[in-house]
Amino acid sequence: MAKIEEKYARELVVIGIHSAKFPNERSKGNLYNAVRRYEIDHPVINDAQFRVWQQYACRAWPTLMFVDPTGKVVGKHEGELTYQALDQVISQMVAQFDNDKTLKRSSRYFPPPLSVSESLSYPGKVLADNTSKCLFIADTNHNQVLITSLDGQIQNIVGSGSTALTDGSFTGSAFNHPQGLALKENKVYVADTGNHAIREINLNLKTVVTIAGQGIQGWPTTNIAKGTNISLNSPWDLTIIEEDLFIAMAGSHQLWHMNLTNDDIGPYAGTGQESIVDGPLHVANLAQPSGITSDTNYLYFADSETSAIRSANLDPTGDIDTIVGQDLFVFGDVDGDQEQCRLQHPLGVTCQQGYLYVADTYNHKLKCISIETKITRTIFGNGKPGLKDGVGLEAEFSEPSGLSIAGDDLYIADTNNHVIRKANIFTLEVTTMNIQRP
DSSP: OOHHHHHHHTOOOOEEOOOOOSSGGGGGHHHHHHHHTTOOOEEEOOOOOOOHHTTOOOOOSSEEEOOOOOOOOOEEESSOOHHHHHHHHHHHHHHHHHHHOOOOOOOOOOOOOOOOOOOSSSSOOOOEHHHHHHHHEEEETEEEEEEEEEEEOEEESSSOOOOOOOOOOTOBBBBBSEEEEETTTTTTEEEEETTTTTEEEEEEEEEEEEEEOOOBBOOOOOOOOGGGOOOOOOOOEEEEETTEEEEEEETTHHEEEEHTTTTEEEEOOOOOOOBBBBBEETOBBBOEEEEEOOOOEEEEEEEGTTTTEEEEEESSOOOOEEOOOOEEEEEEBBBTTTTBOOOOOOOEEEETTTTTEEEEGGTTEEEEEEEETTTEEEEEEOOSBSOOEEEEGGGGBBSEEEEEEETTEEEEEEGTTTTEEEETTTTTTEEEEOOOOO
């Protein structure tokens, strides 16, 4: 949409109507953070009571309503549109309304970007490595990857901070809202979400190269291709097993797989249809997978739009199974067994010794799920959005999105607080890391 707004700055007015599916999204404060996080510069109306939704007979997220210069609704589209398709629609409307003399051009005001003074800006994901004693942070809205010690001392900053798809040195390269990270020996792999690309950071050479994606949004597919010969759709998180890179492809509602030896990449699980359907990998349906991890036997992923945690067999003849979660419109904040448990839009997951640790993002909590019993319990956070250290349920978070574990410590990307938190899984002590840029 941003490219469309820029191209038709004098012809097009965009007004966002936020009719929230999840209770957490109805909060004015949480909506404000979302507008800042996604750098939206057009007006956004908080339709918390679904009044506008009902007046325009909306049935799907997103819904695009096309309104002519006189205020008459002339078109409607449910679901996403490619830039090319939307550009074609808008260009035809501009030509038509130019012809009938109803289009009045004007200069549109673009407000300056909202500044964030913190050392981090909406960090999305984090990766802790006990071997190298390094912490890798997706500093998402600064368009950078930070490399620190496990106690938060900055060692390197990767990326210029510009919003672009540029390979090169640590200082000369550029990302577009990076998210998930995976480490193999001296290389860090980055889900460069806004660029629809996978990037490789070489820690020895101090370089960044693009290994998959073309910088344009793709759509669900069954094709296998070489990395830079295929378009991706919002890769959100990564995990790596030997030479296999697995990708939570949020935009296409699929899991993808890339062989790092031969650069072949393509879908691993999911048809591309948004729903929750278990079964064989190639016929299962997912809904915005946004976090992924593995215990080398299974992949585990946070299926955000279904508020579910699910597993995928590493045998390509295997199945997708749901550990907790029910449906696109079944969510909440309830601990307990598989049937009782309710999450609200989880974005992060990591595993250790038979347990899954989940960033239950919209509940502002961290939860633990036994893989064997499928029983869920809250271990950190009281459910109130805030920034408060303490023991276990005393702590407060604000939309935690990414998790990684090293030793006894869980590292948390506490996104709306612009910080990284550390939580000991035995003492349950939660502290806020002091990460200061030089």
